[in-house]
Amino acid sequence: MSAEYATFGLAPAMRAGRVLANGGYQVHRDFMDFIVDGRPLLFQLSDLDAVSPLASDVPPAIFTAHVRMLLLEAPAPLADGRCVIYGCPECEGIECGAVTAVIERDGDDIVWRDFAWQTAEQADLELNGYRGMGPFRFRGDEYRAELERLLTDGGDAAPERRRVLLIGARVAVLARLAAALRTIGIGAEITSDAAEVPAEELRTYGAVAFGRAVGEHERDDVRAAFERAGADVVYVCGLAPVIPLLVAQIEHALDRSPLERRRLTRLTAQDGAAGVEVTSACRVQLVAYRVDRLHRTHTRELFDGMLEPGEHRIPVDGRAVKGQSFLVARTMGSVLVAPMVH
Known part of the structure; x- marks a missing residue:
């Protein structure tokens, strides 16, 4: 030995x-x-x-x-x-x-x-x-x-479960998102005014997700409430009312691990290809979400396979990402989201 x-x-x-x-x-x-x-x-x-x-x-x-x-x-x-x-x-x-x-x-x-x-x-x-x-x-x-x-007393070194505060005008979307997050084990609450939430409760959140209809003034008020409470949170601006996409955005926001300790470190979506960077050999899954003119969501798996450490360019079928579309890349423990740039 x-x-x-x-x-x-x-x-x-x-x-x-x-x-x-x-x-x-x-x-x-x-x-x-x-x-x-x-x-x-x-x-x-x-x-x-x-x-x-x-x-x-x-x-x-x-x-x-x-x-x-x-x-x-x-x-x-x-x-x-x-x-x-x-x-x-x-x-x-x-x-x-x-x-x-x-x-x-x-x-x-x-x-x-x-x-x-x-x-x-x-x-x-x-x-x-x-x-x-x-x-x-x-x-x-x-x-x-x-x-x-x-x-030790207090368990400061133990992992901490985080919750998410959802803020937006489309209550039906937020309710579905909260249900999806709770289903996978993430606590989620909905509010329209963070100023009414006690400071000790604000400190239990790890992320705040804004709907696209929330104005900049309202977002500033929410940020101010969390700053007064001394809460360390990540703010997420929802890309589209697509529940799996929003869940992926929030999962990424909850990942507080240092970049060098993540497997998946970069995702780009441009010019008909996805750029993916991984730090160790791992399985990567790449999924496209597209919203058509009738606001219907289309999902397409683009890639599922092993990648070696380094940068990779993965061609993307143009039919899967035409119009308003987004890519989600996953490994075990890491998830990234990127809008497709045409």
Whole structure:
């Protein structure tokens, strides 16, 4: 086993939710990701839709139990001392598949080794082991300090669930948007006057979404109310009354991770092509939303495949993006929206 040390850290991350064209959805999840040698460990798993056990919507007792397990203060839940590192974002069953590893002490150090994809009590390293991933040796004091921050009073290091405040004139659209956001696990409320909302409540929001009919004077009043409350929010101006598009805009606004820790860092839509930039090998999905002259929405999947790190130009069918249209690019954990420039 290598004697080289890897650095260990934790950072907020998210699995972006999604409203599907067929009425289905994917749940939004906020969680703490493992940062190994300065990069999210999840980035080594290029096509995996998963979250760590340290999620914001896990009950406090279970969250604490997961931390204790990683600290080796509680027994591993699986055979051979194996712990779940990443699991299914929709459920907690091992049957859906999970990335597991052996976590053990070696003197004062902590070692993560024998990573595998596991769907049953026993892991098959020959068949499902992640070759080339680890082992990772962490300095025990650094490792424990990071995890113990999650157990301190107040839980300042734990992931925080965010809500969205919706402001606009088209109440029917806002109601559908709020319902869609709540369906995927994001709290959403509707108001016409943020000045009437108590400051302590304003501080619970992570984003404010303005409808296109909200004037600049009204937006300034809302911004002033949040500034007086000392609330740190991102403001979103809705591109079009298309619910999946608005959800994607809000998901992007709620992503507070540093740019260097995101997989998807750039999306452009111009001259019949999409420009996409990713920081690690990952699966990217590209969807077009077009609003025709009768205000009907048309959805078209343009691309779904693996991309290597770097910049990519993806040709776009002109019929899918004629007129008023928008592109949404997604990876696991990142989403970007761009209007098509003709």
